[in-house]
Amino acid sequence: MKPGRGFGLGRRRLVAALGVAAALAIATAAPPAQAELPVGGLNEAISATMFSPKQVPGANDWNCKPTAVHPRPVVLVHGTFENMGFNWATLSPMLKNAGYCVFALNYGYNLLSLDQRFSGLDDIAKSADQLRAFVDRVLAVTGATKVDIVGHSQGGMMPNYYIKRLGGASKVNMLVGLAPSNHGTTLSGIQTLGKQLGLLTGFNTLAMLAAPSLVQQQVGSSFQNALFADGDTVPGVKYVVIATKKDLIVTPYTNAFLSGSNVRNITIQDQCPTNNVGHIGLNYDSPTMQNVLNVLGPNVPNFRAVCTNFGPPI
Numbered sequence: 596m597k598p599g600r601g602f603g604l605g606r607r608r609l610v611a612a613l614g615v616a617a618a619l620a621i622a623t624a625a626p627p628a629q630a631e632l633p634v635g636g637l638n639e640a641i642s643a644t645m646f647s648p649k650q651v652p653g654a655n656d657w658n659c660k661p662t663a664v665h666p667r668p669v670v671l672v673h674g675t676f677e678n679m680g681f682n683w684a685t686l687s688p689m690l691k692n693a694g695y696c697v698f699a700l701n702y703g704y705n706l707l708s709l710d711q712r713f714s715g716l717d718d719i720a721k722s723a724d725q726l727r728a729f730v731d732r733v734l735a736v737t738g739a740t741k742v743d744i745v746g747h748s749q750g751g752m753m754p755n756y757y758i759k760r761l762g763g764a765s766k767v768n769m770l771v772g773l774a775p776s777n778h779g780t781t782l783s784g785i786q787t788l789g790k791q792l793g794l795l796t797g798f799n800t801l802a803m804l805a806a807p808s809l810v811q812q813q814v815g816s817s818f819q820n821a822l823f824a825d826g827d828t829v830p831g832v833k834y835v836v837i838a839t840k841k842d843l844i845v846t847p848y849t850n851a852f853l854s855g856s857n858v859r860n861i862t863i864q865d866q867c868p869t870n871n872v873g874h875i876g877l878n879y880d881s882p883t884m885q886n887v888l889n890v891l892g893p894n895v896p897n898f899r900a901v902c903t904n905f906g907p908p909i
Contacts, residue, residue: 631692635684636879637907643680648712651679653691654699657736661696667743667768668733669891671699672726674748675715675776675808682747685879686887693888696737700729702753707805715749716806719818722749723756730757730766741768743891747878748845749808751775751836756822759829769833771887773877774842778823778850779814814850828855835890837861837883841908844874861886867902873909880906 632652635643643651654671661668669690673682679699690697702725703717715722730742744754744767751772757763758770803810811818828834834853840862842848852860863870863882872880882900889898 632688634688634692637684637876640681640684640879643684644678644712648678648680648710648714649701651683651687651699653688654679654683654697656691656696659696659737661737661739662694665693665695665892666739667741668696668698668737668739670726670730670733670742670744671697672744672746672750672754673699673701673715674746674750675812676713677747677750678711678714682750682878686745686884689884689888690891693892695891696739698729698733698742700725702726702729703749703808705805716808718807719749719753719811720756720760722808723753723761726754726757727761727763730763734766741766743767743769743771745771745773745887745891746775747773748874749776749812751851752777752812758832759822759825764829764832767832769835769890771835771837771890772851773837773883773887774839774845774848774874775836775851776812776845777827777836777853779812779816779819780845780850781814782844782846826855827853828857830857832857834858835861835886837863837877837886839870839872839874839877840864841871842874859890863900866899867905870902870905871908872906875909876906878906880904 671683673679678701683699687697701711701714703722704711704714705716707716708714733742746754752775754770758767834857836852838848838851840848845851867882877883881904882902885900889895
């Protein structure tokens with residue numbers, strides 16, 4: 596053997612071995628972290644209603660598996676005349692970026708909904724049954740035993756029917772309502788005025804045919820009375836309500852609140868007095884989103900949001 600030949604052969608074998616090791620390391624390494632989704636606002640929400648009402652960034656990845664840090668999927672439930680793309684342009688990508696499995700549905704749509712753009716119109720009990728089926732699918736796919744629900748307006752109230760009447764209590768860990776229509780609304784006094792003018796009965800007769808949820812969300816409706824006749828809450832489920840004093844849709848705004856030892860009611864102006872965010876604006880309001888992330892995650896007692904990037908006063 597010529598001098599140096601063995602060394603050269605050994606060196607080539609060493610290089611080859613290192614190459615194999617490097618290839619194995621690359622093949623078995625954790626996949627690169629995904630880029631964060633952009634968090635939208637009201638402009639993106641309006642665009643979604645026009646062009647993509649059946650989807651929202653961050654939601655409905657049916658391959659998502661909960662982690663030890665975030666063991667429960669989050670189900671997002673929109674409000675009346677809304678859709679998932681409009682309602683959750685901010686919260687859905689925010690939750691996904693934070694590591695949650697996020698799911699959203701459109702419900703309660705009919706011919707007036709214009710291909711689901713303006714959903715949440717149908718009978719609330721039927722909508723709650725749609726939510727029941729959706730939650731069952733989420734649990735089956737993810738392997739989780741319970742979900743957390745975040746809902747806006749009717750979407751914060753309707754899950755109460757699912758929890759109380761359709762077996763949802765065993766499948767829901769927490770219900771977070773953003774300005775939920777829990778105890779009905781006078782719609783800034785329009786309902787009261789309609790009664791005084793003798794117009795409410797005629798309106799309700801027509802509405803029950805086309806959009807019964809509008810009637811069911813009125814203060815003192817038979818639906819509201821029956822839903823809460825046995826109390827506001829059920830044992831085993833945690834409830835959080837976030838409301839704004841500037842609400843002109845759910846009025847008085849305190850009707851959003853629930854009573855019970857397992858309830859936390861939050862008025863956003865108690866944390867940020869100059870925040871003039873309205874009913875719809877809560878969906879794009881930073882202090883509101885901060886509170887949602889807190890109650891779903893670390894759940895810090897006496898949490899106070901950073902008072903910046905307020906939502907629109909609508």
